[in-house]
Amino acid sequence: MTTCPHCHSPKIVKNGKSYHSKQNYKCRHCRRQAVEREPERLFSRDELLRGLLLERLSLRAIARLLKVSVGWLVPRVKALWQGAAERLPQGRLEETEVGLLCVEADEQWGFVGAKDCPVWLWLAMERRTGLVVGFHLGERDTEGAMGLWLSIPQKLREKALVFTDGLEAYGAVFAKGQHQPEGKRETTKMERLNNTLRQRCARLVRKTLSFSRSWENHRLAIRYFLYSYNLEKLAKMPSLL
Numbered sequence: 001m002t003t004c005p006h007c008h009s010p011k012i013v014k015n016g017k018s019y020h021s022k023q024n025y026k027c028r029h030c031r032r033q034a035v036e037r038e039p040e041r042l043f044s045r046d047e048l049l050r051g052l053l054l055e056r057l058s059l060r061a062i063a064r065l066l067k068v069s070v071g072w073l074v075p076r077v078k079a080l081w082q083g084a085a086e087r088l089p090q091g092r093l094e095e096t097e098v099g100l101l102c103v104e105a106d107e108q109w110g111f112v113g114a115k116d117c118p119v120w121l122w123l124a125m126e127r128r129t130g131l132v133v134g135f136h137l138g139e140r141d142t143e144g145a146m147g148l149w150l151s152i153p154q155k156l157r158e159k160a161l162v163f164t165d166g167l168e169a170y171g172a173v174f175a176k177g178q179h180q181p182e183g184k185r186e187t188t189k190m191e192r193l194n195n196t197l198r199q200r201c202a203r204l205v206r207k208t209l210s211f212s213r214s215w216e217n218h219r220l221a222i223r224y225f226l227y228s229y230n231l232e233k234l235a236k237m238p239s240l241l
């Protein structure tokens with residue numbers, strides 16, 4: 001700091017540290033105090049794009065915000081989506097000593113292309129950590145339930161006790177001892193994820209955008225979101241990393 005931010009006098013002196021250990025200054029002219037401001041943080045365009053893709057924004061809105069064309073944006077968005085691996089990050093969950101993992105399963109619909117083309121998003125979440133352990137896009141039938149089951153890593157499947165809403169398809173897939181249909185489930189975490197997806201991924205289920213017309217992009221965008229969702233969760237649970 002070279003001048004007083006209040007009166008712009010250059011007669012400032014150091015005056016101890018602030019509560020947050022920042023250098024404090026006092027102006028000899030107006031006698032007011034000031035703390036040096038953090039330098040403004042600059043985001044790279046890619047860094048910004050990674051964050052914007054996790055919000056409820058259309059591709060066109062993102063293009064406008066970044067002042068780029070949709071044509072420039074699309075290949076970069078696809079590259080970011082494809083950079084999220086098929087296997088969602090689980091940290092060290094698979095190595096847990098816990099003998100039984102409570103997994104909540106649920107399914108919600110969305111659309112690809114047209115209104116008469118519903119796609120079900122099947123989700124499985126580990127209850128204790130809130131991590132998404134599996135997801136599948138498909139029909140709301142036995143095949144869909146099987147797809148979800150197989151998307152969960154083998155080591156977690158072996159220890160899983162799955163809580164569901166009792167949809168028939170689950171019963172056909174899960175072994176009796178591993179399934180709690182209409183069990184008194186604590187659904188707060190799964191409901192929050194469902195809401196988060198509806199709130200922040202709404203554009204995925206809209207049919208107006210060219211890039212959400214294809215099944216592949218729908219899947220990639222959802223995978224990207226779930227991947228980032230787990231990374232955010234894991235960052236708050238260092239013991240799992």
Ligand SMILES: [Zn+2]
Nearest residue numbers: 004007027030
């Ligand atoms: Zn001053």
